Amino acid sequence: MALPKRIIKETERLMAEPYDYPHVPLTVFGASSDSLSLCISRVSGINAVPHEDNLRYFDVSIHGPAQSPYEGGIFRLELFLPDDYPMTPPKIRFLTKIYHPNIDRLGRICLDVLKNNWSPALQIRTILLSIQALLGAPNPDDPLANDVAQRWKDDEPAAIQTAKEWTRTHAMT
Amino acid sequence: MSAKVPRNFRLLEELEKGEKGLGAEACSYGLADGEDMMMSNWNGTILGPPHSVHENRIYSVNIHCGPDYPDNPPTIQFVSRVNIPCVDQRTGKVDPTKVPCLAQWKRDYTMETVLIELRRYMALPQHKKIPQPPEGSTF
Amino acid sequence: MNIPDFLALEADSESGDLVDLRALDFVSSYDSHLMCPICHCPFVQPVRLQCDHVFCRKCLGSAITTVRSADSEEFPCPSCRTPATRISMNVPRLLINMCDEIQVRCPLLGDGCEEVVPRGHIQSHVEKYCGYRLVPCPDESCGKNTRKKDLQPDQRCMHSYCRCGRCNEDIMEQDFAEHDKELCPSLETTCVDCGTTIPQRTLKQHIETCPDVVSPCVASKYGCQVKIRRADIAIHEQQCPLVSIGPYFEAQNTRLDSLELTMRHLQQRNEIFEDGLANIRSTLRDFARASGNGGRSVIGGERDQQARGDADESSDLATAFSSHTTQYLLSLHESLREEVNQISHALTDLDARASMTIMNECLRIKEDMAHTNAAVNSVRMQVQWLMNPRLHNGARAGGIRTSTAGNESPRTQLTSTSAPGPSNAAGPSLGPLRPRRPSDSGREGTKL
Numbered sequence: 006m007a008l009p010k011r012i013i014k015e016t017e018r019l020m021a022e023p024y025d026y027p028h029v030p031l032t033v034f035g036a037s038s039d040s041l042s043l044c045i046s047r048v049s050g051i052n053a054v055p056h057e058d059n060l061r062y063f064d065v066s067i068h069g070p071a072q073s074p075y076e077g078g079i080f081r082l083e084l085f086l087p088d089d090y091p092m093t094p095p096k097i098r099f100l101t102k103i104y105h106p107n108i109d110r111l112g113r114i115c116l117d118v119l120k121n122n123w124s125p126a127l128q129i130r131t132i133l134l135s136i137q138a139l140l141g142a143p144n145p146d147d148p149l150a151n152d153v154a155q156r157w158k159d160d161e162p163a164a165i166q167t168a169k170e171w172t173r174t175h176a177m178t
Numbered sequence: 179m180s181a182k183v184p185r186n187f188r189l190l191e192e193l194e195k196g197e198k199g200l201g202a203e204a205c206s207y208g209l210a211d212g213e214d215m216m217m218s219n220w221n222g223t224i225l226g227p228p229h230s231v232h233e234n235r236i237y238s239v240n241i242h243c244g245p246d247y248p249d250n251p252p253t254i255q256f257v258s259r260v261n262i263p264c265v266d267q268r269t270g271k272v273d274p275t276k277v278p279c280l281a282q283w284k285r286d287y288t289m290e291t292v293l294i295e296l297r298r299y300m301a302l303p304q305h306k307k308i309p310q311p312p313e314g315s316t317f
Numbered sequence: 318m319n320i321p322d323f324l325a326l327e328a329d330s331e332s333g334d335l336v337d338l339r340a341l342d343f344v345s346s347y348d349s350h351l352m353c354p355i356c357h358c359p360f361v362q363p364v365r366l367q368c369d370h371v372f373c374r375k376c377l378g379s380a381i382t383t384v385r386s387a388d389s390e391e392f393p394c395p396s397c398r399t400p401a402t403r404i405s406m407n408v409p410r411l412l413i414n415m416c417d418e419i420q421v422r423c424p425l426l427g428d429g430c431e432e433v434v435p436r437g438h439i440q441s442h443v444e445k446y447c448g449y450r451l452v453p454c455p456d457e458s459c460g461k462n463t464r465k466k467d468l469q470p471d472q473r474c475m476h477s478y479c480r481c482g483r484c485n486e487d488i489m490e491q492d493f494a495e496h497d498k499e500l501c502p503s504l505e506t507t508c509v510d511c512g513t514t515i516p517q518r519t520l521k522q523h524i525e526t527c528p529d530v531v532s533p534c535v536a537s538k539y540g541c542q543v544k545i546r547r548a549d550i551a552i553h554e555q556q557c558p559l560v561s562i563g564p565y566f567e568a569q570n571t572r573l574d575s576l577e578l579t580m581r582h583l584q585q586r587n588e589i590f591e592d593g594l595a596n597i598r599s600t601l602r603d604f605a606r607a608s609g610n611g612g613r614s615v616i617g618g619e620r621d622q623q624a625r626g627d628a629d630e631s632s633d634l635a636t637a638f639s640s641h642t643t644q645y646l647l648s649l650h651e652s653l654r655e656e657v658n659q660i661s662h663a664l665t666d667l668d669a670r671a672s673m674t675i676m677n678e679c680l681r682i683k684e685d686m687a688h689t690n691a692a693v694n695s696v697r698m699q700v701q702w703l704m705n706p707r708l709h710n711g712a713r714a715g716g717i718r719t720s721t722a723g724n725e726s727p728r729t730q731l732t733s734t735s736a737p738g739p740s741n742a743a744g745p746s747l748g749p750l751r752p753r754r755p756s757d758s759g760r761e762g763t764k765l
Binding site: 007009010011014015089091092093123124125126 | 339340354355356357358376379380383384393395396398
């Protein structure tokens with residue numbers, strides 16, 4: 006089965022991101038494409054590149070949002086578009102260890118738009134932005150990692166401290 | 179051809195299936211280390227097939243899924259002592275060439291396929307009468 | 318139409334369409350508003366929900382079947398999640414037309430058709446006109462397919478093999494013409510450059526490698542005009558200075574390119590800024606017009622003169638004139654603004670000076686006041702001093718006190734004015750001295 010046009014287009018748009026930000030390239034003059042893509046992610050904090058041998062499988066990196074315990078960290082994720090995408094949501098998982106009440110030890114994410122609230126009008130980009138927002142606003146009342154959520158409720162400053170430490174050890178290399 | 183599910187998502191699917199106990203009753207499996215992001219090592223159990231020397235025995239096995247799973251089969255090693263031709267009697271390792279589903283591995287096969295196949299292998303007429311080491315002994 | 322009806326219709330219309338409109342290659346980019354939010358292609362048979370969101374019929378159908386919880390009457394709109402119960406097939410004609418007008422390439426591009434047609438016509442193009450579509454061979458017993466353009470008018474099967482007379486190869490009849498002219502290995506030709514005889518079908522490869530072909534130096538784009546045989550070019554390239562300098566040029570070129578890119582970005586930004594500046598200027602002008610009505614009468618008079626002078630000039634200068642006047646007015650406006658600025662400066666200056674003098678005066682007056690106060694105080698002291706023995710005497714004398722006090726008071730007033738003592742010692746004011754002028758008591762109040 007050929008890759009649906011929609012996936013091709015989404016990928017193109019994800020890859021073409023730098024040109025959506027006319028203010029950025031001014032600073033990247035003479036820079037190689039690698040640092041260029043770094044620049045992109047500095048703007049939106051999101052970067053997704055498909056695997057060459059499987060165009061439905063993406064390597065993703067998300068920057069921890071500012072003013073959150075994850076600030077400064079770069080979190081790696083993997084994303085897979087199943088056969089019936091966009092009718093079913095993409096599968097997505099953190100590869101970097103993260104201390105967060107809605108993300109379990111295997112990196113699985115509890116987010117409504119990835120489950121029941123998925124809509125085919127959503128896209129990879131919007132989903133990644135939602136995940137970035139989830140990092141900025143943990144929701145311990147709807148937990149996936151029970152121990153983390155409990156700690157978050159009992160002693161939030163300590164939990165945030167742990168999240169910061171984990172960010173430093175796992176997401177800043 | 180449908181989309182090729184990448185290793186990690188495939189293992190997550192299998193994990194969920196194993197956790198929910200959706201598979202066959204005679205076999206079960208789960209992640210050995212719940213913190214392992216790569217999900218490489220798994221524990222499996224096989225309930226000995228009825229009407230054989232294995233009846234009422236529970237065999238536990240280690241399953242290792244390499245980085246190229248499911249393109250290549252996992253490696254299986256018995257923890258519980260068992261005497262069948264496909265198992266190395268010194269280490270407990272399963273010889274992949276002697277088990278059809280490992281020898282002719284397909285991408286659709288899962289760890290459950292392997293466990294069921296091993297159980298079937300134990301129940302084969304030529305294997306079900308082989309004398310077994312005492313129950314509960316390990317390699 | 319409610320949802321079950323829609324799904325039934327959708328299931329019925331499993332279209333065996335020839336062309337998958339979503340897989341087409343679009344020649345140009347299209348407005349993102351024409352894009353279905355589900356398949357990200359221009360709408361195909363669009364339908365509309367109550368919330369006015371539009372989707373392809375097929376996309377919405379599959380979204381409903383996967384998302385909707387079993388047989389509920391409602392379905393959340395994929396774009397806004399508004400629950401929808403009805404689906405309208407009635408979509409503005411305009412939208413459909415705009416989608417159908419987008420230019421696409423024929424899907425048989427890979428087979429050689431380079432046609433570009435509006436999307437609305439692609440179906441009929443492929444069905445009826447495109448010569449590259451495979452159709453079953455007219456001979457029903459054959460079972461092979463043939464390209465439409467290769468069909469013979471007499472409906473003959475072109476799939477039988479016939480033997481090439483020169484190379485003894487079996488060639489299908491439909492490919493025979495091509496074989497005969499180009500591909501047959503027996504056909505030979507002579508290379509114009511080196512004179513060797515080669516099979517015709519390898520000619521292209523040969524020309525690329527033939528050692529005798531005269532080709533330009535690799536540095537030709539940098540100005541090396543040498544053109545020699547390919548065999549000798551390696552020797553030349555070792556000596557050619559332009560070849561060795563080539564990489565440098567290359568690097569410079571890439572630098573130039575990136576600089577141009579940055580330039581373009583800067584230009585864009587500059588344009589934006591200029592626009593902004595123009596905007597600001599125009600708002601300022603409006604503002605000045607509104608606020609500067611007073612000064613306008615002066616400008617008006619001058620402008621009248623100007624206009625009168627310009628009116629004498631020939632009429633073909635009219636356009637130049639208008640811009641001239643605006644400029645003139647603008648400059649007038651500027652100078653006026655400057656004047657206003659100067660005046661306001663002068664005003665603030667004057668203001669400062671005035672307040673300074675006032676303050677100086679105040680200070681002097683205050684000093685005077687202090688002196689006066691001191692004088693008054695010393696007078697009071699003296700009065701007290703004078704009064705004290707008298708009071709003592711009075712206390713002894715009893716009855717005669719009042720008459721002497723009445724005599725004393727004019728004398729004290731005299732001494733206070735003639736001799737202001739430097740003494741500052743403040744004594745407790747005494748009962749008999751109470752009656753005083755209101756200005757005095759006020760002074761004391763402020764002092765305390």
